[in-house]
Amino acid sequence: MTTQWIRERKRESEESQTHSDFRSCDDFLGLASQLNARAPQLLDEVAAAIGPVDDSAGVEALRTLAAQRGPGFDADMVLTMACAILLSQRPDLSTWRMVRQVAYHSRSLGESLGAAMSAHRRVSATAGQAYVTLAVLLFKALESGVLEAASELRNQDRKNAREHWRANRSLEEIWWGLRGSDFMNFEEEMRVFGVLSEIDLAVFQRLLGDSQDPLLVDAALLSAGVGAFTPRFAVWERCANEAPDAFAEDGSWNGSVLMPLLLLRCLLYTSRCV
Incomplete structure (x- = not known):
């Protein structure tokens, strides 16, 4: 039997209901599977376009790129996954500052970046x-x-x-x-x-x-x-x-x-x- 805090299971259930709009690791794994079948180059293309962002307009430009290159996919999820990929390719302070700025001007990306990273490390050997x-x-x-x-x-x-x-x-x-x-x-x-x-x-x-x-x-x-x-x-x-x-x-x-x-x-x- 697994030891847990009092009401730990109940609390997890309550949180999953409260944050129904939150993108989970499984959501990003599903996206990765779909992209691999229908648009295998999309994430790398968006990741390559990520650079210094000074305001929300810069994030919107990246979101627009994701939507144009991958019609039918959730542009926010694509951009978030692209940020996760970029961090895996270049795990340094300079890249982190760029991704952090994108997240700073995009609430959905900031909230879901950890889940996207969790998903990407499950499908990437490195x-x-x-x-x-x-x-x-x-x-x-x-x-x-x-x-x-x-x-x-x-x-x-x-x-x-x-x-x-x-x-x-x-x-x-x-x-x-x-x-x-x-x-x-x-x-x-x-x-x-x-x-x-x-x-x-x-x-x-x-x-x-x-x-x-x-x-x-x-x-x-x-x-x-x-x-x-x-x-x-x-x-x-x-x-x-x-x-x-x-x-x-x-x-x-x-x-x-x-x-x-x-x-x-x-x-x-x-x-x-x-």
Whole structure:
């Protein structure tokens, strides 16, 4: 018998009904199958056309291209899948910034990019490793501050939250839920971290276990289904089993942030389900 959080099955059912317009991995797998039979070059053509986008007009031009080259197909889904393919071909910061800008000006693409990546890695022999490479690169770039958000407001929020943590670094701050922080400050990259947790949970665990940035680690945990919106006990359990020691025999904290965050997410989710 599979162990799950209380009401986990019910919650998954409720979410699938609530987000009926959300494109799933299966939706993109279906699209890939249809395109392979009827328009095998379409995705590569659209992917090749993706470049720097400054506004919604640039996204609309890409959507128009997808519609013209592939009449009868959902242009938004084609563009989203093309972005996923481009990231698998060029898993670097420059390409990520381009795709992120497209997603920034297209809500449907932003919401479905992770599902498209999950689908593409199932039909491509090389996409999975490329996404692992990309996720590790993004995590380290965020951790070091090299990768900024597309929004200046979000950049300021990140800066303020990190300054607060550095000035108040303690277990109490973690137990209080990292006051002043917002996991949505890493919204764009969370999609990729979620895909990483699906492809190679061991790499995901090591990445988080080695980090001392609780804001980023917490966002990555949420992307993988540890608490909050898509709770999956199996992921929480595996992360907890592999997390580095955070406490000495006398109960003192050694500074490692992963285990305290896992305990926090466990407490928050179970307290909301009883």
